Amino acid sequence: MSHNAVIIGAGVGGLASAIHLSRMGFAVDVFESASVPGGKLNEVRGNGFRFDAGPSLFTLPEMALELLDPDLQFEVTRLPLITRYFWKDGMILDAHSDADMLCAEAERVTGVPADRLRNYLEETAEIYRLTAPVFIFNSLHKPENLLSRKGMTALLGLHRLKAFTSLHDYNRKKIGHDRLVQMLDRYATYNGSDPYQTPATLRVIAHLEHNLGAWLPDGGMYTIVRALMKQAERLHVRFHFNNPVREVVTEGNRISGVRTSDGFFPAGRVVSNVDVRYFYSKLLPDTKKLRKLSKQQMSSSALIFYWGIKGNFPGLDVHNIFFGDRYREEFTDLFRNFRIGSDPTVYVYISSKIFSGDAPEHCENWFVMVNAPENVGQDWPETVKSVRKSVLQKLEKVLCVKLEDKIMFEEVLDPVSIERKTGSWHGSLYGPSSNSQMSAFQRHANFSSGIRGLYFTGGSVHPGGGIPLCLSSAKITASIIKREI
Numbered sequence: 001m002s003h004n005a006v007i008i009g010a011g012v013g014g015l016a017s018a019i020h021l022s023r024m025g026f027a028v029d030v031f032e033s034a035s036v037p038g039g040k041l042n043e044v045r046g047n048g049f050r051f052d053a054g055p056s057l058f059t060l061p062e063m064a065l066e067l068l069d070p071d072l073q074f075e076v077t078r079l080p081l082i083t084r085y086f087w088k089d090g091m092i093l094d095a096h097s098d099a100d101m102l103c104a105e106a107e108r109v110t111g112v113p114a115d116r117l118r119n120y121l122e123e124t125a126e127i128y129r130l131t132a133p134v135f136i137f138n139s140l141h142k143p144e145n146l147l148s149r150k151g152m153t154a155l156l157g158l159h160r161l162k163a164f165t166s167l168h169d170y171n172r173k174k175i176g177h178d179r180l181v182q183m184l185d186r187y188a189t190y191n192g193s194d195p196y197q198t199p200a201t202l203r204v205i206a207h208l209e210h211n212l213g214a215w216l217p218d219g220g221m222y223t224i225v226r227a228l229m230k231q232a233e234r235l236h237v238r239f240h241f242n243n244p245v246r247e248v249v250t251e252g253n254r255i256s257g258v259r260t261s262d263g264f265f266p267a268g269r270v271v272s273n274v275d276v277r278y279f280y281s282k283l284l285p286d287t288k289k290l291r292k293l294s295k296q297q298m299s300s301s302a303l304i305f306y307w308g309i310k311g312n313f314p315g316l317d318v319h320n321i322f323f324g325d326r327y328r329e330e331f332t333d334l335f336r337n338f339r340i341g342s343d344p345t346v347y348v349y350i351s352s353k354i355f356s357g358d359a360p361e362h363c364e365n366w367f368v369m370v371n372a373p374e375n376v377g378q379d380w381p382e383t384v385k386s387v388r389k390s391v392l393q394k395l396e397k398v399l400c401v402k403l404e405d406k407i408m409f410e411e412v413l414d415p416v417s418i419e420r421k422t423g424s425w426h427g428s429l430y431g432p433s434s435n436s437q438m439s440a441f442q443r444h445a446n447f448s449s450g451i452r453g454l455y456f457t458g459g460s461v462h463p464g465g466g467i468p469l470c471l472s473s474a475k476i477t478a479s480i481i482k483r484e485i
C-alpha cells in the first residue's frame with residue numbers, strides 16, 4: 001500500500017486525523033467541500049459581531065492541546081460558573097464549576113441536602129473511571145480491547161453503569177427534587193439524546209463538567225480549529241478546500257483512492273470524516289450498510305438564532321438555560337413527533353461576556369438555541385417563524401425587556417442548513433443518538449471490516465459526537481492504522 005492518506009472532511013475529527021497520520025509519516029491530503037475548515041465547529045461574523053456557530057462548551061481540553069506543538073497551544077479559561085439556570089417562576093440556580101459550591105447553591109435554592117448531589121457527582125467520577133478507557137478511548141470493535149484488563153473490569157462492573165435504567169429515572173431516584181433532576185437530565189442533550197430514554201450511564205457527562213471543568217479557549221471555540229490547522233500545515237498536510245469528494249474508489253476489497261471534480265486521486269488509505277450515513281449513501285453506496293445504520297435513531301438537531309443585541313445584560317452569564325415547564329413532552333416532541341413544542345427550553349450563550357471583542361461596545365452576541373428534531377422534511381421556514389416568536393416571548397418575560405427591538409444583527413441556522421453545510425445526516429448534531437442501551441455498541445466502527453485501507457472518524461462513528469469524542473475517534477483510528485504498518 002502506498003504511504004499516502006486522504007482525509008475526507010476537515011471537521012475536528014478530520015483535522016486531528018491529518019495531524020496523527022502525518023506524524024506517523026504519511027503524506028496527507030485533506031479534501032473539504034466547504035471553503036473553510038471546522039465543519040460544525042465554525043463561526044459567524046457580521047455587523048461587528050462574532051459568534052461561535054456550533055459548539056460552545058469545551059470539556060477535556062487536553063485532548064486538543066496534546067495534538068499541538070507547545071508554541072501552537074492556546075490558552076483555555078476554566079469557567080467559574082458553568083451555567084445559570086432560569087425557571088419561569090423566577091427561580092435561578094448557578095451551576096458553579098466547583099462541585100462544593102454547586103452543591104451548596106443547590107441546597108440553598110432547592111433545599112436538597114448538599115451531600116446528596118455531592119455523592120451523585122462522586123459516583124459519576126467512578127463511573128467515568130470505569131467506562132472511559134473502554135467506551136471512549138479505545139475501539140469497541142476490536143475484541144482485544146474488550147478482553148483487556150480494563151475491558152473486563154468495565155464489563156464486570158456493567159451493573160453499576162445502570163445501562164438498563166433511564167437517566168431520568170436514575171436522577172429521580174438519587175436526587176428526588178424536580179428541578180435538580182431537570183438540570184441533571186439536561187446532560188443527555190450534550191450528545192443529542194433523550195433523558196427519558198438514554199441509559200443512566202450518560203451521567204458521566206456531569207462528571208466532565210463539574211469534576212473536570214468546562215472551558216473556553218481564548219478567542220472562542222474556533223481557536224481550536226485555527227490551532228489544529230496551523231499544526232497540520234506545519235506537518236505539511238495539504239488542504240484542498242471547495243473540493244468535495246464525489247466517490248470513494250476501491251479495487252476488490254482494497255481502497256484505491258477518491259474521485260473529486262478534479263479527477264482521480266490515488267490513496268493507500270482513506271479516512272472519512274463525513275457522516276457515515278452520508279458516506280454509504282453518496283460516496284460508496286451500500287444499501288445493506290445503510291439499512292443497518294437506519295435502525296439507529298438520529299440525535300437531535302438545533303435551531304439557532306445568532307442575535308447581535310444592543311445593550312448589556314448583567315443578569316446573564318456566559319451560558320444560560322431557560323427551562324420549559326414540560327420537559328418530558330419536549331423530548332417526546334423531538335424524538336417521536338419530530339417537532340419543536342410550544343415551550344422549548346432555550347439556551348443562550350454569550351461569549352462577549354468574556355471576549356469583549358466579540359461584540360461592539362455596549363452590545364452582546366447572543367447565540368440562542370433550542371433543540372430541534374432531525375430534518376424529516378418539516379416546514380422549516382414556518383417553524384423558524386413560530387419558534388422565534390415563542391423564544392422572544394419567553395426571554396422577554398424572564399428578562400422584563402422588549403428584546404426584539406434590540407436585535408441589530410440576525411442569522412439563523414436550522415437542521416436543513418446544518419445538513420447542507422456539513423453533510424450531517426438530517427442535520428443531526430452528534431450522529432446516532434444514545435437513546436438505547438445498545439447505542440454504544442451499534443455505532444459504526446473506526447475502520448471498515450470489508451475494505452482494507454478505509455477508516456472512519458468524527459461524531460457519527462465510535463465513540464460519538466462532541467469535540468472530545470471526535471478527537472478520541474481520530475486517535476483510535478490512528479492507533480488502528482499504526483498497528484497495521
Ligand SMILES: Cc1cc2nc3c(=O)[nH]c(=O)nc-3n(C[C@H](O)[C@H](O)[C@H](O)COP(=O)(O)OP(=O)(O)OC[C@H]3O[C@@H](n4cnc5c(N)ncnc54)[C@H](O)[C@@H]3O)c2cc1C
Pocket residue numbers: 008009010011012013014031032033034037038039040041053054055056057058059243244245246273274275302304418421422423424429430457458459460464465466467468470
Ligand atoms: C449547533 C451545535 C452545537 C454544538 N454544541 C457542542 C458543544 O457545546 N460541545 C461539543 O463538544 N460539541 C458540540 N457540538 C457537536 C460538535 O460540533 C460535533 O460533534 C463535531 O464538531 C463534529 O466533528 P466531526 O469531526 O464529526 O466533523 P463535522 O463537523 O461533521 O465535519 C465534517 C466535514 O466534512 C465535510 N464534508 C462533507 N461531505 C464532504 C465531501 N463529500 N467531501 C469533502 N468534505 C466533505 C463538511 O463540509 C465538514 O467540514 C455542537 C454542534 C452543533 C452543530
